[in-house]
Amino acid sequence: QKEVEQDPGPLSVPEGAIVSLNCTYSNSAFQYFMWYRQYSRKGPELLMYTYSSGNKEDGRFTAQVDKSSKYISLFIRDSQPSDSATYLCAMMDSSYKLIFGSGTRLLVRP
Amino acid sequence: KAGVTQTPRYLIKTRGQQVTLSCSPISGHRSVSWYQQTPGQGLQFLFEYFSETQRNKGNFPGRFSGRQFSNSRSEMNVSTLELGDSALYLCASSGEGGKTEAFFGQGTRLTVV
Numbered sequence: 001q002k003e004v005e006q007d008p009g010p011l012s013v014p015e016g017a018i019v020s021l022n023c024t025y026s027n028s029a030f031q032y033f034m035w036y037r038q039y040s041r042k043g044p045e046l047l048m049y050t051y052s053s054g055n056k057e058d059g060r061f062t063a064q065v066d067k068s069s070k071y072i073s074l075f076i077r078d079s080q081p082s083d084s085a086t087y088l089c090a091m092m093d094s095s096y097k098l099i100f101g102s103g104t105r106l107l108v109r110p
Numbered sequence: 111k112a113g114v115t116q117t118p119r120y121l122i123k124t125r126g127q128q129v130t131l132s133c134s135p136i137s138g139h140r141s142v143s144w145y146q147q148t149p150g151q152g153l154q155f156l157f158e159y160f161s162e163t164q165r166n167k168g169n170f171p172g173r174f175s176g177r178q179f180s181n182s183r184s185e186m187n188v189s190t191l192e193l194g195d196s197a198l199y200l201c202a203s204s205g206e207g208g209k210t211e212a213f214f215g216q217g218t219r220l221t222v223v
Binding site (some may be wrong): 034044092095098102 | 152160166168211215
């Protein structure tokens with residue numbers, strides 16, 4: 001079993017839809033949680049960072065962490081075609097290495 | 111503020127050769143991590159350096175090595191290249207390695223022929 005599980009998609013939604021992306025994890029030592037967006041042939045771009053359970057909002061993006069369920073989510077409101085990319089969740093314990101999910105491909109249709 | 115800079119962007123090497131990749135972190139950041147990204151395995155951790163010391167290492171063979179200089183710039187070396195080493199190699203920098211966000215460079219795409 002992988003430490004971090006993420007549905008690879010692809011996930012196809014119409015423009016303006018609310019998108020929900022999720023990851024589950026098995027290591028209770030993970031303390032820091034991040035979401036990255038990666039366009040084709042580019043490096044991952046940090047979208048959200050959190051280190052506690054609860055919600056964190058930044059513009060159209062909301063990150064949610066539930067440590068008791070070992071479950072994290074990223075919500076995108078009013079999705080745009082420019083949001084089409086691969087979304088990666090990543091987690092870190094005290095060992096200074098990020099463990100990534102496999103990434104979810106998102107396609108927002110105009 | 112300049113982001114993470116990786117050079118070169120693209121490389122083509124022959125099996126058996128060696129290669130050195132470079133990463134300049136964000137100014138003020140002292141932690142540099144390296145990752146390998148392939149379609150089959152996704153993003154995998156190689157190693158992390160902080161103040162010129164390797165603090166953690168992933169499950170890669172000894173052909174993969176790295177170092178960090180006093181200005182926090184880092185290099186990664188792969189010796190005796192194999193076809194399976196073809197990948198996007200990404201470098202990430204953070205302020206205190208694990209305590210703050212990690213920002214990635216654009217990567218170096220290595221093709222081994």
